[in-house]
Amino acid sequence: MKSGLLTIVDELKRLRKSGIETIYVSESSLQKLRSASRSAEDLEKRDAEAAIASIPENIRSAKGEELEKLLTSQASSKAVGSSSPKESGVPNPPNVVLPDGAKEERWEFLRETVLNCPTCNEHVRSGYKIVFGVGDINADIFFCGEAPGADEEEQGEPFVGKAGQLLNKMIQAMGLERKDVYIGNIMNWRPELPSRIGNRPPTPEEMAFCLPYLKAQVEVVQPKLIVALGATAAKGLLGAQAFRSLREIKGQWQDFDGTPVLPTYHPSYLLRNNTNRDKRAAWEDLLKVMERAEMPISDRQRNFFL
Ligand code: URA
Numbered sequence: 088m089k090s091g092l093l094t095i096v097d098e099l100k101r102l103r104k105s106g107i108e109t110i111y112v113s114e115s116s117l118q119k120l121r122s123a124s125r126s127a128e129d130l131e132k133r134d135a136e137a138a139i140a141s142i143p144e145n146i147r148s149a150k151g152e153e154l155e156k157l158l159t160s161q162a163s164s165k166a167v168g169s170s171s172p173k174e175s176g177v178p179n180p181p182n183v184v185l186p187d188g189a190k191e192e193r194w195e196f197l198r199e200t201v202l203n204c205p206t207c208n209e210h211v212r213s214g215y216k217i218v219f220g221v222g223d224i225n226a227d228i229f230f231c232g233e234a235p236g237a238d239e240e241e242q243g244e245p246f247v248g249k250a251g252q253l254l255n256k257m258i259q260a261m262g263l264e265r266k267d268v269y270i271g272n273i274m275n276w277r278p279e280l281p282s283r284i285g286n287r288p289p290t291p292e293e294m295a296f297c298l299p300y301l302k303a304q305v306e307v308v309q310p311k312l313i314v315a316l317g318a319t320a321a322k323g324l325l326g327a328q329a330f331r332s333l334r335e336i337k338g339q340w341q342d343f344d345g346t347p348v349l350p351t352y353h354p355s356y357l358l359r360n361n362t363n364r365d366k367r368a369a370w371e372d373l374l375k376v377m378e379r380a381e382m383p384i385s386d387r388q389r390n391f392f393l
Pocket of ligand 1: 236247
């Protein structure tokens with residue numbers, strides 16, 4: 088059993104090296120892990136600690152049942168194990184027709200439409216919330232993320248967790264406040280997983296379903312530009328085939344139905360890669376955003392993270 092666990096650990100290390108940070112573990116694999124970890128209790132303490140130390144960062148401190156729980160919650164599009172995450176199918180994307188009228192009314196209509204969307208309601212966890220965009224409906228800058236996480240589905244607002252706190256700081260570094268920009272997500276619900284811990288990226292079908300709601304928000308707000316936060320948001324806006332790696336288009340202006348889009352790092356990426364080099368690379372994108380939005384830029388701002 089010990090060699091079985093170490094094989095899993097080696098496989099997890101291999102996946103992490105190849106850039107995969109989250110994995111999906113099927114129910115049957117979990118059963119095996121459960122019995123493996125029960126047997127592991129019999130291992131000498133030294134060996135067990137060595138095995139745990141080899142587990143990827145986010146599950147490193149977990150043991151036994153806690154480890155099982157965390158493994159249950161991990162998921163990604165590159166599934167490990169035989170079955171895919173519980174994703175009930177989504178219907179064809181909705182046809183959103185905005186009413187004529189004042190901006191506020193159009194936005195309110197759209198918000199009500201999304202909050203009452205049967206598919207969104209079917210997918211959102213019981214007791215949690217659909218997440219619609221927030222901010223200034225007259226904003227020049229529209230930040231677009233991927234999908235709500237645990238904090239967002241609790242509060243019904245995009246970017247309110249740790250990534251949101253960093254996004255707020257990025258906005259402040261630009262000389263703005265959160266209320267001065269518009270913030271939305273490709274997805275209006277948190278992609279489902281068997282437990283509340285962990286996140287998985289939305290499927291292309293899920294993103295295609297929610298995209299008309301995002302498009303309609305752009306149509307109402309009419310921002311000067313959109314900042315796509317991370318590869319998934321960029322794929323949602325530009326199409327899954329538009330690029331393979333974010334590196335190919337990061338910091339280069341793209342187009343979403345006539346609105347300029349600048350793809351940059353997701354704040355969660357910056358939380359994980361907290362180096363001055365990455366911060367500067369993200370900041371240079373935000374300087375481009377400020378220039379395109381015709382915002383004043385001080386010398387001090389130009390030199391952030393140099
Ligand atoms: N990450 C996102 O992409 N969107 C959120 O709303 C929160 C975290």
